[in-house]
Amino acid sequence: MVSKLSVVMPVYNRKEFINQAIDSYLKQSMSDFEMILVDDFSEDNTYSILESYANKDNRIKIYRLDRNSGVAKARHIGNQKANGEIIVIADSDDIAYPNRLEIINNAFKDKPDTDVFYSNMDILNTETGEVKPRFFQPYNKELLYYINFIPNPSASYKKVQYFKVNGYRPEQKIGEDYDLWLQFADADCKFNYSQESTVQATMHPGSIRVQKQAEHRHFINMVRQRHNCPTPEIDKVKQLANEDTFKFFSQPQKIELWF
Numbered sequence: 001m002v003s004k005l006s007v008v009m010p011v012y013n014r015k016e017f018i019n020q021a022i023d024s025y026l027k028q029s030m031s032d033f034e035m036i037l038v039d040d041f042s043e044d045n046t047y048s049i050l051e052s053y054a055n056k057d058n059r060i061k062i063y064r065l066d067r068n069s070g071v072a073k074a075r076h077i078g079n080q081k082a083n084g085e086i087i088v089i090a091d092s093d094d095i096a097y098p099n100r101l102e103i104i105n106n107a108f109k110d111k112p113d114t115d116v117f118y119s120n121m122d123i124l125n126t127e128t129g130e131v132k133p134r135f136f137q138p139y140n141k142e143l144l145y146y147i148n149f150i151p152n153p154s155a156s157y158k159k160v161q162y163f164k165v166n167g168y169r170p171e172q173k174i175g176e177d178y179d180l181w182l183q184f185a186d187a188d189c190k191f192n193y194s195q196e197s198t199v200q201a202t203m204h205p206g207s208i209r210v211q212k213q214a215e216h217r218h219f220i221n222m223v224r225q226r227h228n229c230p231t232p233e234i235d236k237v238k239q240l241a242n243e244d245t246f247k248f249f250s251q252p253q254k255i256e257l258w259f
Contacts, residue, residue, distance in 0.1 A: 004033070004085050004086060005032070005084045005086045005088050005105060005156075006033070006034050006083060006088065006159070008038070009021070009035065009038070009092055010074030010092065011038065011039050011040065011050065011092040012041070012046070012068065013042045013043055014046050014092040015045055017092060018049055018050070019049065021090070021096075022037075022053055022060075025096055029098050029101070030099075034061065034083060035090075036078045036081050036082050037060060038062075038063050038064075038075070039062065040069060040070070040074045041064065041066065041067050047064055050062045061081065070170060070173055071173075071176060072168040072169055073168070079168075082159060085159060086104065086156055088100075088101065088104060089154075089155050089157075089177075095202075097197065097200065100154075103119065103196060107194065108156075108158075111192055113190050114158075115157060115158050115184060116150075116155065116157040116190070118136065118151055118154050118156075118193055119194040119195070119198045120134065120135055120194070120196065121151055121153055123202075124201070124203065126203065131200065135195075135244040135245075136149055136151055136193065136244075137149055137241065138193045138242075139191035140240055140241070143240040144182065144185050145185070146232060146236055146258075147241075150178075151199075151201075154201075165186075165187055167183075172222065175216070175219040175222070178220065178223050182223065182226075182227040186227065216257060217257055220257070232258055234255065234259050237250075
């Protein structure tokens, strides 16, 4: 029986986090899914950990790239291997709450025209142990061309729509998610959002979320040029965004990155 949901998780040198990430899906309230783990040529013992899970649970499929190729290519390979109708994005250092897959399944079931679904999430700071909610907002196509307010760790989308667009681009080392959202927006795909938090994302020194600003900004600009985005304007974001989104993107660090 083909699973409707395919959890696709790229993995690279994640021996410290991978167990809790995988376990969070094995403890889901919904059991009918498959999990595609793509090892991006890890240099530690991550792949042997993945093998141990695959040997114990036939819902788990593992693949190993023959060279380190980056998260965009790993996600794309995972999508190619997936059998489900819905691709569930999963990161190897995040924890899914027990009802995440059930919420996703219901979202696509209740609104069949949905192409992309995302929700709020929480962020764990591993240095302080503090967990903070991160609020997002309902879809606004015009706003998306100014800022990326769609959270990758809590997003999912129809596989058929992914293969109608260009998909993840290997050269996009950071921001591959923003590029994909804009591809979907360009194609007038239907986005839906839930206020419920479905994932605890992890902030730690090795996370993409703490990459150098200059490098991150470079890749954002690549995406903007590719999609002919308008000149960034904080005043325009204030006009289009809800209060939580504007508050987040008007922080000095975010102003430097996005404007």
